[in-house]
Amino acid sequence: MISSFHFSSLPRIIFGPGRRAELPAQVARYGDTVLLVTGTTSIHFSGHGDEIISSLREKGNTLYQESIGSEPSPQMVDDIAGKYRGSGIKVVVAVGGGSVMDAGKAISAILLVDDSVKNYLEGVGVKEHPGKKIPFIAMPTTSGTGSEMTKNAVLSEIGEQGFKKSLRHDHFIPDAAIIDPEMMLTCPPGLTATSGMDAFTQLLESYLSKQSNPMTDALALHGLKLIKRNLLRAFLEGENNLEARSGMAIAAMFSGITLAHAGLGLVHGFASPFGAHCNIPHGSVCGTLMSTVNSMTIDKIIDNKKNSAYNKYLIVSKIFSDFKYKEDKEYLLAFKDKLEHISNVLEIPPLDPDIVNTGVIRKIVDETSHKHHPVTFSDEELELIIRKRLARTA
Numbered sequence: 001m002i003s004s005f006h007f008s009s010l011p012r013i014i015f016g017p018g019r020r021a022e023l024p025a026q027v028a029r030y031g032d033t034v035l036l037v038t039g040t041t042s043i044h045f046s047g048h049g050d051e052i053i054s055s056l057r058e059k060g061n062t063l064y065q066e067s068i069g070s071e072p073s074p075q076m077v078d079d080i081a082g083k084y085r086g087s088g089i090k091v092v093v094a095v096g097g098g099s100v101m102d103a104g105k106a107i108s109a110i111l112l113v114d115d116s117v118k119n120y121l122e123g124v125g126v127k128e129h130p131g132k133k134i135p136f137i138a139m140p141t142t143s144g145t146g147s148e149m150t151k152n153a154v155l156s157e158i159g160e161q162g163f164k165k166s167l168r169h170d171h172f173i174p175d176a177a178i179i180d181p182e183m184m185l186t187c188p189p190g191l192t193a194t195s196g197m198d199a200f201t202q203l204l205e206s207y208l209s210k211q212s213n214p215m216t217d218a219l220a221l222h223g224l225k226l227i228k229r230n231l232l233r234a235f236l237e238g239e240n241n242l243e244a245r246s247g248m249a250i251a252a253m254f255s256g257i258t259l260a261h262a263g264l265g266l267v268h269g270f271a272s273p274f275g276a277h278c279n280i281p282h283g284s285v286c287g288t289l290m291s292t293v294n295s296m297t298i299d300k301i302i303d304n305k306k307n308s309a310y311n312k313y314l315i316v317s318k319i320f321s322d323f324k325y326k327e328d329k330e331y332l333l334a335f336k337d338k339l340e341h342i343s344n345v346l347e348i349p350p351l352d353p354d355i356v357n358t359g360v361i362r363k364i365v366d367e368t369s370h371k372h373h374p375v376t377f378s379d380e381e382l383e384l385i386i387r388k389r390l391a392r393t394a
């Protein structure tokens with residue numbers, strides 16, 4: 001029996017090598033005054049930043065630029081929006097990784113609302129955003145969060161009273177997403193690894209989610225096949241392998257669509273409090289917890305074919321297996337090994353016990369939710385998962 005579901009709209013998707021050249025035409029749909037939001041370094045080293053700036057200036061656009069050097073906080077968004085409110089910005093363009101896209105999305109959403117973005121964050125503020133915004137174009141340079149497809153922007157404040165929460169509204173789905181895999185060729189291996197593990201986690205968690213539906217399942221399964229084929233190749237030969245970059249770009253894009261409609265599981269349940277209390281990038285948190293969370297989840301369902309996740313884990317395990325015609329259990333056990341192998345090849349770093357100390361672990365366990373995850377873990381098990389990923393001290 002298929003349960004009822006809904007599916008929201010998507011951005012105008014412009015995908016393919018070289019299609020960054022279409023940015024000026026997309027900008028022209030909205031006007032000639034552009035706020036360009038980028039990262040601080042790689043966009044300029046790669047030459048894409050200069051190329052994009054020149055192409056917009058050649059068309060007579062007035063261009064303002066801001067850069068984002070870390071995961072965005074409400075203060076960063078408020079500062080930038082305050083600077084440009086009333087400047088006649090007609091379109092915001094974000095060129096960068098997930099943090100840059102989230103920042104751009106939040107800036108576009110708060111430019112027309114003379115207020116702090118914090119007041120509209122889920123679980124932090126109490127105000128309801130009216131949904132009015134400046135048009136927003138996303139151009140990802142990493143294959144990870146899938147923010148180019150989603151209606152939320154994640155903002156965080158790190159510290160004792162920290163939070164990592166979403167600004168969310170149906171109107172915040174980007175107006176256009178220009179996804180050019182050539183822009184990902186210069187993404188460094190470490191970032192390729194952690195952002196790729198984020199996309200992998202999002203696809204797997206939304207596929208296993210209790211909220212999944214036939215459309216998210218179809219996209220998630222195809223995305224997982226692309227991860228199997230392309231994640232390690234993008235890491236090992238990312239500078240030259242446009243096919244691997246293209247596959248990962250599609251996988252990340254699909255992961256954004258599936259997470260927005262089906263929700264996520266325990267790895268992302270952990271990621272929110274980790275982001276609030278530890279200065280560790282989101283992709284690193286997901287990458288480092290992925291193998292352990294799934295291994296312990298499989299242990300809970302491996303003898304229970306009635307669990308709804310059993311069949312789905314089996315399907316995914318077969319996608320990632322290197323053999324055929326075996327018993328179910330062998331596929332499931334092999335998938336656990338495969339996840340560990342992928343994490344090792346990608347050199348995903350363990351958690352630093354000086355940052356993730358006992359007090360922080362207790363806070364994270366307290367604040368971790370995993371309502372869409374296919375099995376339930378006790379607080380002791382949640383703590384064990386984190387401790388298994390702590391770096392061994394000499």
Ligand SMILES: [Fe+2]
Nearest residue numbers: 145198202286
């Ligand atoms: Fe994520």
